[in-house]
Amino acid sequence: MGSVVEVRSPVDVAQLRARLGDADVVQFQEPLTEAGYRSVAALLGDHPLVLLRVYGFDGDLATLRFLRWFPHVRRFSVAGLWHLTDLTPLDQLSAEVEFLDIGETRRPLDLAPVAQFRRLRRLRIVEHRRGLPELLHANPGLRDLSLWRLPVDNVLPVIALPNLQALALTLGSLTNSEWLTQIPTLRYLALRRVRKLSDLTPVTHLPALLWLWLETLTVERLPDFGSSTLLTRADCLGLRHLRHPAALQGLAAAPQLRELLVAAPHLPVDAVVPFVEHPTLECAEIVLGSQQRDRDADDLLRLPPPRPDTQFAAMHELTRIL
Numbered sequence: 001m002g003s004v005v006e007v008r009s010p011v012d013v014a015q016l017r018a019r020l021g022d023a024d025v026v027q028f029q030e031p032l033t034e035a036g037y038r039s040v041a042a043l044l045g046d047h048p049l050v051l052l053r054v055y056g057f058d059g060d061l062a063t064l065r066f067l068r069w070f071p072h073v074r075r076f077s078v079a080g081l082w083h084l085t086d087l088t089p090l091d092q093l094s095a096e097v098e099f100l101d102i103g104e105t106r107r108p109l110d111l112a113p114v115a116q117f118r119r120l121r122r123l124r125i126v127e128h129r130r131g132l133p134e135l136l137h138a139n140p141g142l143r144d145l146s147l148w149r150l151p152v153d154n155v156l157p158v159i160a161l162p163n164l165q166a167l168a169l170t171l172g173s174l175t176n177s178e179w180l181t182q183i184p185t186l187r188y189l190a191l192r193r194v195r196k197l198s199d200l201t202p203v204t205h206l207p208a209l210l211w212l213w214l215e216t217l218t219v220e221r222l223p224d225f226g227s228s229t230l231l232t233r234a235d236c237l238g239l240r241h242l243r244h245p246a247a248l249q250g251l252a253a254a255p256q257l258r259e260l261l262v263a264a265p266h267l268p269v270d271a272v273v274p275f276v277e278h279p280t281l282e283c284a285e286i287v288l289g290s291q292q293r294d295r296d297a298d299d300l301l302r303l304p305p306p307r308p309d310t311q312f313a314a315m316h317e318l319t320r321i322l
Contacts, residue, residue, distance in 0.1 A: 003019065003024065003025075004023070004024065004025040004027060005019045005025065005026045007027065007028040007036070008028065008030065008032075009030075009031075009032045009033045009036040010035075010036065011033075011035070011036040011040060013039050013043070016039070016040070016043055017043055020043055020044075020046075020047050020050060023050050024051060025050065025051045025052075026040065026044065026050055026052055027052070027053035027055060029055050029056030029057075029061070030056065030061075031058060031060050031061060034069075037066060037069035037070075038069060040052075040069075041069045041070050044072075045072055048072075048075075049074075049075070051075040051077055051099065051101070052070060052075065052077070053076075053078075053079065053101070054066075054077070055078070055079060055080035056081065062083035063089065064078075064084070064089035064090065064092070067092040070092075070093070071092060071094055072094050073093060073094070073097070074094065074097055075099040075100075076090075076093060076097065076100055076101070077100075077101035078101065079102075079104055079124075079126065080103060080104050080105075081103075081105060082104070083105075083106060084106075084109065086109070087109055087110070087111065087112075087114055090117075091113065091116060093117075095116075095117065095118070097117050097119070097120065098122065099120070099121065099122040099123070100114060100117065100120060100122075100123055101124040102123075102124070102125050102128055103124060103126045104126050104127070105128075108128045108130065109128045110128075110130045110131050111125070111129075111130060111131035111134075112130070112135075114131070114135050115131065115134050115135045115137075117138070117139070118139060120139040120141070120142055121144065122142070122143065122144040122319065123135075123136075123139070123142055123144070123145050123146070124148070124321070125147055125150070127148060127149040127150065132155055132156065133156060136159065136161060137160075140162060143163055144164075144165065144166040144167075144319045144321050145166070145321075146321045146322060147167075148171055148172065149170070149171045149172050150172040150173075151172055152172055152174050152179065153174055153175055154173075154175070156179075157179075161183060161185075164183050165187045165188065165208075165318070165319075166188040166189075166320075167180075167183060167186055167188070167190070168189075168190040168213075168321045168322055169191055169192065170190075170193060171193050171194070173194060173195040173197070174191075174195075174196060174197045175196045177199050177201070177202045177203070178202045179202075180202050181206070184207055184208065185208055186208060187210045187211065187230075187316075187318060188209075188210065188211045188313075188319070188321075189203065189206065189211075189212055190215070190321070190322065191213070191215070191217060192216065193215060193216045197217055197218070198218060199219075200214075200219055200223050204225050204227055204228055207229075207230070208230060209230060209231055210231060210233070210316060210318070211231075211232065211233045211313075211318060212234045213235045213237075214234070214235065214236045214237070214239065215236075215238055215239075216237070216238040216240075217239060217241075218241050219241060219242070220242065220244065221242070221246065221247045221250065222248055222249075222251045223250045224250040225250055225254040225257075226250075226253035226254070229256060230256060231254040231256060231257055232256055232257065232259065233257070233258065233259040233306065233312060234251055234257065235261045235306075236248075236260075236261065236264065237261070237263045238263060238264075239262075239263070241266075242266065242271070243266045243267060245270040245273075247264075248262065248267075248271045248275070249274045252274035252275050255280070256280050257280055257281055258281060258282045259281075259284070259306040259307065260275065260283070260286075261284070261285050261305075261306050262286050262287065263287040264288065264289075265287075265288065265289030266289070268288075269296045269297050272286055272297045272300050272301060273300065275301060276301065281301075282304075283303055283304050283306040283307065284301045284303040285305040285306060286298065
């Protein structure tokens with residue numbers, strides 16, 4: 001993963017140019033001088049995959065007037081720009097924008113102005129719900145979608161994104177998990193601290209699913225993944241309600257599972273037994289809340305830990321989104 005580069009005026013152009021080669025994000029929280037804006041915009045022109053993020057409590061930045069210097073930016077974030085009240089100034093950006101992050105602000109915003117963009121490939125929305133259905137309808141080419149703090153199936157009872165490969169739901173709620181089956185193209189699914197989600201059976205009906213990330217859910221057992229013929233990796237973190245010796249048995253039925261990470265403090269060591277003779281499992285790390293139980297699980301499996309997230313994502317041409 002690349003670095004985050006913080007920019008302040010006066011902008012050191014030589015230093016910024018050197019750091020951009022390994023950067024994922026360039027960000028600032030205070031207005032720059034006109035010369036600073038020009039310099040940053042010119043350098044970003046040579047690095048179209050770098051995300052420009054503006055954040056903080058500055059009232060002038062919240063007007064988005066500075067965007068007149070960045071008409072060619074293709075990736076833009078206002079996550080944490082607290083006093084932002086209107087997204088209309090985004091019309092200063094190019095129609096070629098491919099990634100927008102409309103993150104945390106003091107009050108939820110109307111997303112209607114964002115629907116002017118029709119070529120988005122990646123989108124992150126935090127809490128803003130007004131205009132969200134129309135925004136998604138305007139961007140059927142979306143490949144990666146991250147939704148935070150939303151009652152997902154209430155705001156989006158119907159979702160039609162034929163090219164979506166990665167979906168992350170964080171906080172918020174999902175009352176009916178059958179909602180997920182509307183997106184059969186998913187290759188990566190992350191469910192993190194999602195309330196009202198107790199039945200994961202519909203996840204096993206996603207035919208393209210390759211990587212599953214479950215975090216801090218209230219599920220007590222994982223369903224049978226025997227039909228998930230492409231599932232290659234599962235990360236199960238903070239699942240405190242997994243307590244039964246057979247809690248992971250359904251996951252062990254995944255016929256092509258190769259990498260496994262489990263962190264469940266109340267899970268007995270016996271729950272790992274179904275993976276001992278798994279025909280394809282190559283990497284595993286089991287964290288059970290005590291050093292002794294961790295060692296016992298390691299002795300059972302005797303496998304190296306899973307690859308780093310970014311490495312696994314790159315191997316399978318996936319985007320690890322949160």
